[in-house]
Amino acid sequence: MNVGTKVREICAVKRHHRRGRWYGPLTGAVAAALAVGGCSAGGGSGTGPAVTSSRPPSSGGVPTDPPGPAVWRKWGLAPLPVAPRPPADKPVKLSASGGVPVFAHVPTSQKVVFITVDDGLEKDPEFVRMMRDLRVPITMFLMNDVIKSDYAYFRPLQALGNHIQNHTLHHPAMNTLSLSRQKEEVCGDQKILTNQYGAAPLLFRPPYGAYDNNTRTAVRACGPRAIVWWRETMQISNLQYQKPDRKLHPGDIILAHFRGPAELRGATMTQMFRNLLKRVQEQGFAVARLEDYIQPSAG
Numbered sequence: 253m254n255v256g257t258k259v260r261e262i263c264a265v266k267r268h269h270r271r272g273r274w275y276g277p278l279t280g281a282v283a284a285a286l287a288v289g290g291c292s293a294g295g296g297s298g299t300g301p302a303v304t305s306s307r308p309p310s311s312g313g314v315p316t317d318p319p320g321p322a323v324w325r326k327w328g329l330a331p332l333p334v335a336p337r338p339p340a341d342k343p344v345k346l347s348a349s350g351g352v353p354v355f356a357h358v359p360t361s362q363k364v365v366f367i368t369v370d371d372g373l374e375k376d377p378e379f380v381r382m383m384r385d386l387r388v389p390i391t392m393f394l395m396n397d398v399i400k401s402d403y404a405y406f407r408p409l410q411a412l413g414n415h416i417q418n419h420t421l422h423h424p425a426m427n428t429l430s431l432s433r434q435k436e437e438v439c440g441d442q443k444i445l446t447n448q449y450g451a452a453p454l455l456f457r458p459p460y461g462a463y464d465n466n467t468r469t470a471v472r473a474c475g476p477r478a479i480v481w482w483r484e485t486m487q488i489s490n491l492q493y494q495k496p497d498r499k500l501h502p503g504d505i506i507l508a509h510f511r512g513p514a515e516l517r518g519a520t521m522t523q524m525f526r527n528l529l530k531r532v533q534e535q536g537f538a539v540a541r542l543e544d545y546i547q548p549s550a551g
């Protein structure tokens with residue numbers, strides 16, 4: 253993928269931008285070209301509790317059988333393959349001490365991909381109904397600035413077994429901040445998400461994918477045990493790929509966003525997600541739950 257495409261992929265989150273410095277795993281050319289921006293400024297700090305699990309509260313009453321063809325047709329979709337049983341020996345193992353790993357892919361031979369949905373700006377009730385029907389697993393990386401208007405919206409999604417993870421308080425480019433400010437962003441979101449949803453986030457995603465060594469230090473101090481990147485990005489109708497073969501691969505992590513018509517050129521969140529599932533189905537992949545492939549730290 254060329255530099256321009258990569259820049260557009262990461263910067264699609266915001267319409268206003270500022271210059272960045274170092275973008276973790278990005279190439280120098282992309283880092284130099286990438287313009288980044290933050291969300292509205294504001295306060296917030298706190299120290300997140302040590303993480304033992306990010307498992308959601310019990311989702312009693314959620315059906316365990318896969319939805320039938322009629323349910324998929326209701327949403328204009330063909331059934332996805334049923335996800336295989338996650339391996340007993342988890343391919344991603346996290347540690348309570350030492351460095352914070354960064355990964356964009358889960359090493360597995362199973363034909364599965366993982367869907368992550370960021371930010372939380374759009375709160376489409378139809379999307380909740382879709383998820384209740386189809387029960388496609390997602391991981392939500394939520395940012396407090398945009399979820400604080402309606403924390404309750406995400407609880408039905410969590411009740412389906414979906415995990416809520418850390419995406420900062422205000423969506424800044426982390427590598428432009430001091431260590432103390434980075435801790436405020438990560439620890440502040442960690443504390444709020446833990447209080448609101450009853451489970452401490454295990455994972456952290458830096459806005460725009462931007463991070464530096466201070467980010468790793470802040471993440472370790474605030475509770476999460478890994479930084480999660482991505483391999484593909486969902487736009488409105490199609491995926492943007494990082495690999496030149498423009499295909500999904502087993503274990504790929506897909507990035508999508510809670511976006512609505514204002515950001516999706518008139519399309520709804522539900523329509524975008526339906527298009528995403530079509531792209532996954534066309535390539536014969538199942539969607540698995542990211543956290544089911546991760547062994548949390550014992551400490």
